[in-house]
Amino acid sequence: MKKQINSCPNQTEKLKLVSMLANKAIMAIKNGTIKKRNLVWLELTGCSGNIISLLDAANPGFKNLATQMVNIIFDNSLMVAEGQAAMEKLFAITADDYILVVEGAIASKDNGLYNIIGQFNGQPITAYRAINELGPKASYVIAMGACASDGGISAGRPNPSGSLSVQSILNRKVIKLPGCPCHPDWLTGTLSYILLYGQPELDNKDRPTMFYSTLIHDVCPRRPYFDQGIFAEKLGDKSCMFKIGCRGPVTPVDCPVRKWNQHVNWPIGDDSPCIGCAQFGFPDRMEPFISYNTTREV
Amino acid sequence: MSEQHFYDKDFNKTINDINDTIDNLYLTEDCYEKNKLLNNLRKQIANITMMMQNNQNYSKNNIEPVTQNDPRVFTPEELSTYTGKNGNPAYVAVNGVVYDMTNVAAWGGATHFGLTPGKDLSGVFASCHDGQPILSTLPVVGVMAP
Amino acid sequence: MSERLVINPVTRISGFLEIDATVEDNIVTDTHTKGLLFRGFEKMLTGRSPFDAVYFTQRICGICSSAHAMASTMALEDAMDIEVSDQGKYLRDIIHGCEYLQNHIRHFYQYTLPDYVAMPQNNTLFIAKQTDLRLPKIKNDLLVQHYFDSLDISRSAHEMLAVLGGKAPHNHGVFIGGITTQATKEKISRLFSLLHNITEFIDSKMVPDTQTVAQYYQDYFEMGKGYGNFLSYGCFNNYSQLGTLYLNPFIYHDGIKQVLDPERITENIATSWYTDQTETYAPNETIAEPDIAKSQAYSWVKAPRYNGLPYESGPLARMWLSGEYRHGISAMDRTIARVLEAKKIAAIIKVLLSNLIPGTDVQQVYSVPSTAFGKGLIDTTRGALGHWLKIENQLISFYQIIAPTTWNLSTRTEDNLPGPGEKALIGTQITDPSNPVELGRIIRSFDPCISCATHIYQSGNLINSIQIVS
């Protein structure tokens, strides 16, 4: 089954697509047909796991991205400047053209004071303020990961920090790349497309259709088990994870084809159910993640 | 007899759909479009498989005929035991009809977007799936007491 | 003649941190470290299914998610009375080990190196007024080269993790009983070959690079000492076949090493923005309520104590307690210990890999008890991590997390003793108060992770800036 999927030309095309787009963008920048653009990366109310996921990128890797595709102006995890100097860099860019990538939600309780990202001229800058100042002026806003796209874990019941998604604050187009974390390819692919052609085709929830169009369940290698009614009883089984609580049937994303970390594995391949981290409503509406007492046969 | 007829109609419709999809596949150049169509094809084949299984069940059931004209009537208390857990099937009522969600893919682990079975979910269904042709695909097990 | 220096954000850490230091005659006389992010996981976890804690708590931290998977799994096993097989332990400790490697490599190259190395100023990410750079050009260029080379290596540490864990960050592998899947022969040989490359990189580049930095920044062996109190919950230990490969739970105080007694751990909220019946409590007693208006409080980091004293945890603590590194206690020693630990962990993973029996399935059908209590204490990349949970009506009714950074960047109790991070900064000589590089270098040697210290609120007071306020 696995072989069949990998050898399907459409599937392999899909895998190659990201590196193809990135190489094209890099070439075009070298030739001067398009320009390198500025990129501001805001880590807000979240776990900073999306920047880590980006460091896991390959073809293009983080090095290609940071040296050949965009000028990263600000990123809390990686930039060399600190304190006031870092914040000056951040606010100076608002006069220029930039693409804004946001990871994490925006804490809104108590005037947003639950998440301060730095101090600028003596003023604490809340995540709330940062997004309001940088969001409207950006040429593109990309919400990366579950928290930025939809509140995610940060907004988990009872949402102690009053976390909100980027879209609920900005009255403009926000490209959403849900996932916990977001797969690096989903970001690098989207970014390459933007550099080359502008906004990619989006679905009705503003997710790029090149990654978010097919339900996991529709291309899952364990689909034959589902169709035959052969369900895993516990983790570690090789059959369909439906009864344990698999969210593949409601999550439209390309994990079964793309897989993770240089395409080595993915949650269902690891004999565990999909927990719907790339679907809106994660985590509260995707729980319970794992249950053993689901009725199997009636 | 009428049910058999119903299956035949559905079956023919799906076969037509498949032929349409294949025609479209010949025409399209775009690889994403192609992907979508192929997925459609999968879905349609799965539908046929399901229909064939249902048909078999139907023939089996024929030995012990289903009480078609006399659907099972559920009170809210009765319905509440069908939670989809610990051996109980997962039943959900929408607009007076009780559906069996036990093996509906979107209800993995007998939950769906934080919803649990054993309840009347007409309100949420209307707010989430208004206008989507979902109910007609679900197995019916009875009706709610008026 | 006292000046106030505020650095916010302290970049190149995970999460948001402020250093607020008082400086007299170029010497730091007092300091406060403040975490600037609150998400409130303990509250979120209440009422959820206990099984979900494993995947849920990983989302506390993007850079060390497996650590939380380990602690929550162990807490659940404790609550459910589940004995883990050796194979189960090996498998998940391999995942945990890969997390160590990923963290240590990224911390050294991406977070620490730019403190000491002139980064190429033709890249906007690196533009900064760097001062006190001492490496000769040829060595500097080599380390910059390795900054980029290391990206492939830390990435392959995560690739290893995903081979057994499904994906990284936020893996699906670590679970009650060990891991979800089985290690096939193919997986094991893939892991061996990835590990081989990583080990080679550590030996041939990372260790020499650390020596280069240490050679030119000898004075940092005298800076950022702190208390010299060490604490570890132990890790890579208690295998019935292999015994202990790294470290059992110990503390080190006043030159004496002793076995750790978890009952002596308390947490205090005297200077944190919380209120409760009592300011000091045992981890399983209570979850303090946030109180943004509390006077005396200056941060939302709580103050964990052992026997009433602040303790440092992390690679230096572990290497010291295990006796593998006793050169000294300082900012530079912390960095060296971290790098040497990476080498050690790679060797441990190799042993664990060689002891795997391919195809072992360690999973069962589990059921949740109606009431239970469990704790999971484990040393992870940044230090001692503890999860304490209670189950009632088969749901989580209580969840307490004390993260390594809560120990290291702890606040003060009634006795006003500074936390380990604060203590390490006090007494530091600042060469150029307009660019106090020393503070960032010392605090980064603790590898702080504010994302983990999620029970942290920001102090909302508008204290003055980044620049100097006299």
Ligand code: HEM
């Ligand atoms: C909270 C309200 C609900 C939300 C947000 C919701 C959302 C969704 C979503 C996103 C899908 C995936 C569709 C796709 O991408 O193909 C879906 C499918 C489905 N939902 Fe719901 N749903 C809700 C309530 C319900 C209720 C009350 C029912 C009970 C009858 C239901 C039955 C289904 C079924 C049967 C499917 C599968 C449809 C198909 O196969 O095309 N949903 N739902």
Ligand code: SF4
């Ligand atoms: S494992 Fe999940 S996605 Fe795959 S077939 Fe089963 S239910 Fe569908």
